[in-house]
Amino acid sequence: MIADPAVLAVxxxxxxxxxxxxxxxxxxxxxGPQLGGMIASLPxxxxxxxxxxxxxxDDAFIAASALSSLISNAGTALFLLFLAxxxxxxxxxxxxxxxxxxxxxxxxxxxxxxxxxxxxxxLNVASYxxxxxxxxxxxxxxxxxxxxxxxLDLLLRAVLVAxxxxxxxxxxxxxxxxxTGLVALMPLTFTSVGLLIHSRLGGEACAAAMASALVTMIGxxxxxxxxxxxxxxxxxxxxxxxxxLVMLAWSALVLWWRRRRLxxxxx
Numbered sequence: 001m002i003a004d005p006a007v008l009a010v011x012x013x014x015x016x017x018x019x020x021x022x023x024x025x026x027x028x029x030x031x032g033p034q035l036g037g038m039i040a041s042l043p044x045x046x047x048x049x050x051x052x053x054x055x056x057x058d059d060a061f062i063a064a065s066a067l068s069s070l071i072s073n074a075g076t077a078l079f080l081l082f083l084a085x086x087x088x089x090x091x092x093x094x095x096x097x098x099x100x101x102x103x104x105x106x107x108x109x110x111x112x113x114x115x116x117x118x119x120x121x122x123l124n125v126a127s128y129x130x131x132x133x134x135x136x137x138x139x140x141x142x143x144x145x146x147x148x149x150x151x152l153d154l155l156l157r158a159v160l161v162a163x164x165x166x167x168x169x170x171x172x173x174x175x176x177x178x179x180t181g182l183v184a185l186m187p188l189t190f191t192s193v194g195l196l197i198h199s200r201l202g203g204e205a206c207a208a209a210m211a212s213a214l215v216t217m218i219g220x221x222x223x224x225x226x227x228x229x230x231x232x233x234x235x236x237x238x239x240x241x242x243x244x245l246v247m248l249a250w251s252a253l254v255l256w257w258r259r260r261r262l263x264x265x266x267x
Contacts, residue, residue, distance in 0.1 A: 033140070033197070033201075033205045033206075033208035033209040033212060034208065034209070034212040034258065035212075035255075036193065036197060036205075036209040036212075037208070037209035037210060037211070037212030037213035037216065038212060038213065038216045038251060038254065038255060039193075040189055040190055040193040040194075040209065040213055041190075041213045041216040041217045041219075041220065041251070042247075042248075042251065043220070043223070043244065043247055046069070046189075047244060050062070050065070050066075050227075050240055051240065053065065054236045054237065054240060057236075058236075059231045059232050059235055059236045059239075060231070060232060062227065062231045062236040062239065062240070063227070063228050063229075063231035063232050063236075063239075066224045066225075066227040066228040066231065066239075066243075067115065067117060067120060067224075067228045068115070069224050070117075070120035070121070070123070070124060070221055070224050070225070070228070071107065071110050071111065071115065071120055071123065072107060072186065073124060073217075073220055073221050073224060074106070074110060074120070074123040074124045074126075074127040074128075074221070075102075075103045075104075075106035075107045075110060075127070075187075076103065076187045076190070076217065076220075077124070077127035077128045077130075077131040077214065077217070078102050078103065078106050078127060078131060079099045079100070079102055079103040079106075079187045079190065080099075080131065080135075080187075080190065080210045080211070080213055080214050080217070081131040081134060081135060081210075081214070082095075082098055082099040082102045083095055083096075083099050083190075083194055083206060083207060083210035084135045084138060084207050084208075084210045084211035084214070085134075085135075085138070085207070086098060086207075087194070087198060087203045087204075087206040087207040087210065088140070088202075088203035088204045088206075088207045089203065090203065091198075091203075092194075092195055092198035092199050092203075092206070093195075095194070095198065095203065095206070096191055096194055096195055096198075099187075099190075099191075099194070100187075100191065103186075103187060106127075110123055117225070117228065117229075120221075121221070121225065124221040128214060128217065128218055128221075131214050132214050132215060135211040135214055138207070138211055140204050140205075140207055140208040140211070141204055190210065190213065193209070194206050194209070194210060197209055215254055216250070216251055216254050218250060219246060219247045219248075219249070219250025219251055219254075220247055222246050222247070222250060223243035223244065223245075223246040223247035223250075224243060226239065226242045226243045226246050227239045227240060227242070227243035230242050230243075
């Protein structure tokens with residue numbers, strides 16, 4: 001029996017996104033905490049989710065979802081800050097569950113604020129600015145030589161990410177652009193990468209990676225603003241490409257700056 005084409009399409013999209021995020025998690029482990037945090041902050045989960053939404057939604061829907069995603073993204077700053085502060089003191093599961101609880105509580109509060117582009121940008125500036133100021137005071141000691149985990153880790157991450165993509169694509173018609181934007185930017189990639197790094201390299205490495213990701217994530221709200229502003233006048237395809245370029249340009253700038261700082265003492 002041939003499966004329903006719509007169901008098959010969602011399944012293929014879920015599998016493709018899961019593979020991308022699992023690959024990013026493994027790369028984050030091998031690159032070390034700082035670069036690992038940068039890799040985890042790339043739009044490997046939200047990006048495909050928005051591409052899939054663009055295939056079945058109009059320009060106005062994408063613009064409204066991007067605005068709502070800005071609220072969700074502001075909550076991610078406190079998610080990352082919690083892990084930077086407590087991942088070294090708690091188990092992998094406890095630290096991730098605590099960070100998710102912080103994210104949910106933050107979103108519940110932020111959603112009560114009247115939504116507008118200026119408000120959404122202000123929330124991101126306040127959330128990331130405050131989190132970075134706190135995280136920059138932290139010092140991490142990452143032990144070397146600790147590697148573990150296996151197939152179960154990878155399956156867990158694949159199920160989490162596939163579930164998110166399936167939920168967003170299948171439910172977007174029912175939950176509307178506001179909730180779709182929130183769900184699309186749930187910090188699932190950071191959840192996956194955080195669990196992987198914590199279980200294989202320890203809590204200090206997880207904390208260092210999440211603290212590092214805070215700076216890289218500044219490009220994410222900038223990219224969402226580009227998508228929101230450009231979706232209706234230029235079309236959702238152009239807007240998504242523009243948003244991706246903004247995010248990648250910021251990541252490249254942060255990578256260049258960090259490498260320059262590493263070379264400075266030797267010079």
